[in-house]
Amino acid sequence: MNVFNRLLTSAAFGVAVGLTSFAAVADTPPNMLVIANRIDDVTTLDPAQSFEFAGGDASRNIYSRLVNFDPADLSAGYKPDLAESWDVSEDGKTITFHMRPGVKFASGNPVTAADAEFSLRRAVTLNKTPSFILTQFGFTAENVGDTIKATDDMTLQITTDKRYATSFVLNCMTATIGGIVDMKTVMEHEADGDLGNEWLRTNTAGSGPYVLGSWKPNESLTLTANPDYYGGAPAMERVVVRHIQESATQRLLLEKGDIDIARNLNPDDVAGLGGVDDVKIANELRGRLMYISLNQKNEALSNPKVVEAIKYLIDYDGMANSFLKGQYTVHQAFLPRTYLGEIADKPYSLNIEKAKALLAEAGYGDGFEIGLFVREAQERIEIATSLQNTFAQAGITATMTVGTGKQILGVYRSREHDIYVGAWGPDYPDPNTNAGTFAFNPDNSDEAGATGLLAWRNAWHIPEMSNATLAAVEEGDRNTRGKMYEALQREHQMVSPFAVMFQKNEQNGLGSEVEGFSMGGAITGAGYWKVTK
Amino acid sequence: MAMATQTEKGRQMSPFFQQIIGIAKVLLSIAATMLGLLFVTFFIGRVMPIDPVLSIVGERATKEVYDAAYIKLGLDKPLIVQFFKYVVDVVQGDFGQSLRTGFPVSDDIKRLFPATLELATLGTLIGVFVGVPLGVIAAVKRGSWIDQVARVVALIGYSMPVFWLGMIGLLVFYGQLGWIGGPGRLDIFYEDIIPTVTGMILIDSALAQDWGIFRNAISHIILPACLLGYYSLAYLSRMTRSFMLEQMSAEYVITARVKGLSEWAVIWKHAFGNIRVQLITVIALSYAGLLEGSVLTEIIFAWPGIGSYITTSLLSADMNAVMGGTVVVGLVFVLLNIFSDLLYKVFDPRAK
Numbered sequence: 001m002n003v004f005n006r007l008l009t010s011a012a013f014g015v016a017v018g019l020t021s022f023a024a025v026a027d028t029p030p031n032m033l034v035i036a037n038r039i040d041d042v043t044t045l046d047p048a049q050s051f052e053f054a055g056g057d058a059s060r061n062i063y064s065r066l067v068n069f070d071p072a073d074l075s076a077g078y079k080p081d082l083a084e085s086w087d088v089s090e091d092g093k094t095i096t097f098h099m100r101p102g103v104k105f106a107s108g109n110p111v112t113a114a115d116a117e118f119s120l121r122r123a124v125t126l127n128k129t130p131s132f133i134l135t136q137f138g139f140t141a142e143n144v145g146d147t148i149k150a151t152d153d154m155t156l157q158i159t160t161d162k163r164y165a166t167s168f169v170l171n172c173m174t175a176t177i178g179g180i181v182d183m184k185t186v187m188e189h190e191a192d193g194d195l196g197n198e199w200l201r202t203n204t205a206g207s208g209p210y211v212l213g214s215w216k217p218n219e220s221l222t223l224t225a226n227p228d229y230y231g232g233a234p235a236m237e238r239v240v241v242r243h244i245q246e247s248a249t250q251r252l253l254l255e256k257g258d259i260d261i262a263r264n265l266n267p268d269d270v271a272g273l274g275g276v277d278d279v280k281i282a283n284e285l286r287g288r289l290m291y292i293s294l295n296q297k298n299e300a301l302s303n304p305k306v307v308e309a310i311k312y313l314i315d316y317d318g319m320a321n322s323f324l325k326g327q328y329t330v331h332q333a334f335l336p337r338t339y340l341g342e343i344a345d346k347p348y349s350l351n352i353e354k355a356k357a358l359l360a361e362a363g364y365g366d367g368f369e370i371g372l373f374v375r376e377a378q379e380r381i382e383i384a385t386s387l388q389n390t391f392a393q394a395g396i397t398a399t400m401t402v403g404t405g406k407q408i409l410g411v412y413r414s415r416e417h418d419i420y421v422g423a424w425g426p427d428y429p430d431p432n433t434n435a436g437t438f439a440f441n442p443d444n445s446d447e448a449g450a451t452g453l454l455a456w457r458n459a460w461h462i463p464e465m466s467n468a469t470l471a472a473v474e475e476g477d478r479n480t481r482g483k484m485y486e487a488l489q490r491e492h493q494m495v496s497p498f499a500v501m502f503q504k505n506e507q508n509g510l511g512s513e514v515e516g517f518s519m520g521g522a523i524t525g526a527g528y529w530k531v532t533k
Numbered sequence: 534m535a536m537a538t539q540t541e542k543g544r545q546m547s548p549f550f551q552q553i554i555g556i557a558k559v560l561l562s563i564a565a566t567m568l569g570l571l572f573v574t575f576f577i578g579r580v581m582p583i584d585p586v587l588s589i590v591g592e593r594a595t596k597e598v599y600d601a602a603y604i605k606l607g608l609d610k611p612l613i614v615q616f617f618k619y620v621v622d623v624v625q626g627d628f629g630q631s632l633r634t635g636f637p638v639s640d641d642i643k644r645l646f647p648a649t650l651e652l653a654t655l656g657t658l659i660g661v662f663v664g665v666p667l668g669v670i671a672a673v674k675r676g677s678w679i680d681q682v683a684r685v686v687a688l689i690g691y692s693m694p695v696f697w698l699g700m701i702g703l704l705v706f707y708g709q710l711g712w713i714g715g716p717g718r719l720d721i722f723y724e725d726i727i728p729t730v731t732g733m734i735l736i737d738s739a740l741a742q743d744w745g746i747f748r749n750a751i752s753h754i755i756l757p758a759c760l761l762g763y764y765s766l767a768y769l770s771r772m773t774r775s776f777m778l779e780q781m782s783a784e785y786v787i788t789a790r791v792k793g794l795s796e797w798a799v800i801w802k803h804a805f806g807n808i809r810v811q812l813i814t815v816i817a818l819s820y821a822g823l824l825e826g827s828v829l830t831e832i833i834f835a836w837p838g839i840g841s842y843i844t845t846s847l848l849s850a851d852m853n854a855v856m857g858g859t860v861v862v863g864l865v866f867v868l869l870n871i872f873s874d875l876l877y878k879v880f881d882p883r884a885k
Binding site for chain 2: 028029032034040043044127128129131132201202213214216217218219220222240242243244245246248249252253255256258259405406452
């Protein structure tokens with residue numbers, strides 16, 4: 001029989017397949033988690049350099065940090081991870097971390113304060129794209145010898161250049177760049193003084209719940225469980241993240257039970273999975289915001305009444321219930337939900353009459369002409385089209401300029417736009433990441449060239465609000481700090497030339513038996529180690 | 534005087550030397566073609582409105598990080614210098630590093646090209662073994678129902694979007710009937726088990742004598758291969774039909790029939806024998822087309838091939854990867870051309 005089968009396969013496989021069933025084994029093995037995701041953005045796995053979503057997901061499961069979010073309770077904020085506890089000095093500038101005893105890297109080396117010192121110094125010295133998350137506290141390649149210091153095996157001291165809210169510093173330590181690497185292993189692989197940057201691109205040396213099995217760019221990324229993880233060996237012994245570009249393909253694989261989680265489903269496929277047995281849909285709010293901003297260099301747009309009118313000329317609900325359905329929810333403040341200081345106020349809705357009255361008060365009763373600057377992405381163009389439509393009802397004629405990211409961003413960064421249709425994702429899990437760009441612009445002159453600040457890009461002159469943003473960064477008490485951001489956002493909603501419109505809602509398809517999976521909310525990456533099925 | 538001696542020498546040159554010169558000529562033409570190809574892709578790449586530095590460091594990078602990457606890429610040097618340096622590297626087998634994957638481009642291609650090669654070869658085999666006989670029969674039985682069916686089959690092949698057909702195929706044979714494996718080259722469970730020798734899973738699993746994986750690989754490749762095979766079949770059957778029609782009305786065919794040869798001999802020995810050379814060119818071109826990678830097929834079937842690699846690289850301004858991929862595809866075209874030239878000599882006595 002066996003011989004016959006073999007003969008059949010090798011001799012006439014083309015015909016044979018039509019007759020014999022080669023059907024795949026249904027359902028993934030019970031100790032293996034299979035995820036379909038788009039992973040073509042991963043360029044490196046070095047925590048000091050990785051700054052993309054899929055890379056951040058992998059890093060979160062491979063590298064423990066000093067403090068970290070619990071995937072089962074993200075809203076609780078940071079909790080002890082490799083640092084068991086910490087004290088803050090009187091002047092608020094020095095934080096002393098006490099390391100958790102008895103923790104080992106996957107290599108078997110013990111995790112010490114020296115490793116933490118090495119990892120943070122390394123991230124500052126390498127100075128890759130995400131390094132600003134650490135260097136904003138005044139760390140430089142020159143001063144890390146004094147400012148980031150292991151005082152003994154189990155104690156790490158970091159000293160910032162001035163007083164910052166402890167929650168600000170600790171929130172930043174939960175970012176990918178805060179991953180603690182195994183100094184000994186990394187330095188064994190150093191080449192040309194690169195601090196192991198090249199080696200860590202494709203290898204890992206962490207103490208987290210997983211270690212890297214293999215990574216084939218644009219194909220798959222495999223993690224294997226670290227049985228010695230101090231938090232307990234994860235239930236899923238292998239996690240395979242496979243690059244599947246197409247939503248329809250991901251859906252098909254999920255329906256067949258060949259994958260456990262589909263990460264990139266479009267609304268049609270989510271709807272299609274509605275009635276399917278053994279599949280459930282998970283929703284999580286992510287950090288990405290969609291907004292429009294009005295250049296204050298434009299005479300009409302610098303009129304506060306016009307700004308207010310435009311906020312009433314956006315069909316928030318209409319868009320969220322049609323082409324953005326399921327993908328975005330209406331949200332009108334600059335901090336995404338689940339951030340410290342979040343607010344849910346939605347003072348604006350589409351109100352043509354009110355907008356017309358405001359425009360008339362401002363002396364623009366007959367409307368005006370304005371340009372909409374849009375990057376060539378489907379959802380942004382659809383939003384811009386909707387805006388054109390509602391603006392026209394109040395007499396504003398909007399002309400759309402669509403271009404590549406480079407072209408439109410160029411216009412935006414040089415403050416030559418009228419209205420920009422934008423998206424913004426937070427860089428690190430602290431409210432300052434957005435407050436520091438939407439509500440901070442200490443020098444509004446052209447010469448300042450603060451192209452990284454959204455407030456500057458829109459020429460919005462806000463000396464007082466900038467000070468309020470700075471004050472919130474220094475407030476030591478976490479609750480008081482939260483209140484400050486709430487107040488800041490309420491004022492921002494009223495006066496700013498920004499109309500924040502939507503927050504991203506991610507919809508994943510899960511096998512019905514998958515429990516404990518976290519996409520990471522708005523603040524961090526996906527966590528696999530609490531998954532069971 | 535000198536001229537005369539040279540011609541004299543030329544005439545007396547041994548067949549061995551003639552062959553050497555022949556080979557040198559071929560190599561030279563390959564080199565010239567490749568250089569032209571590099572030149573065009575390089576300059577198109579540089580005028581594209583995409584910023585390769587931004588795609589490495591991201592939009593939020595500070596000016597220092599941006600500048601460091603800019604200089605590291607050598608973008609501060611004049612274009613012609615950049616091009617010259619690139620050509621020198623390529624000659625040494627170094628295509629540079631892919632910005633997007635972070636791996637050397639040659640490693641990426643080594644990993645991805647076998648997947649495309651495997652799929653394209655199987656697709657072409659299906660196209661040839663079904664399409665050519667279909668074309669011959671359609672020509673011989675011109676106007677019959679077989680001819681009509683062949684015409685419809687080919688038309689559908691031309692006009693049906695591969696995206697739709699692939700998706701429907703997956704839905705029916707994988708989703709509903711469960712006869713075949715889903716997207717990807719193997720079930721995830723089987724991945725990373727057999728050692729990589731050629732990179733072609735069918736061959737590697739056969740070498741490792743792991744027939745479970747071999748069967749699984751077939752169940753995954755069969756649908757995309759049939760799909761590509763169908764498109765190549767559509768083209769090949771139409772071309773074969775028109776070549777054959779031309780021959781069937783030729784005088785020698787009538788003569789052969791008058792001589793009393795069997796219809797089989799007339800068709801396959803005489804008429805088909807005469808179209809083999811033309812057919813080889815057509816098949817080689819269609820094969821080369823598939824080896825370029827079929828982007829949509831690769832995307833639907835999550836097939837990690839060279840087509841989607843080049844396309845996504847192009848979209849993210851990863852010019853090292855695009856040029857590396859283009860050189861490989863260009864080389865494939867050139868080599869297939871040489872190969873079909875060689876086959877001419879076998880099949881066509883006049884070309885000897």
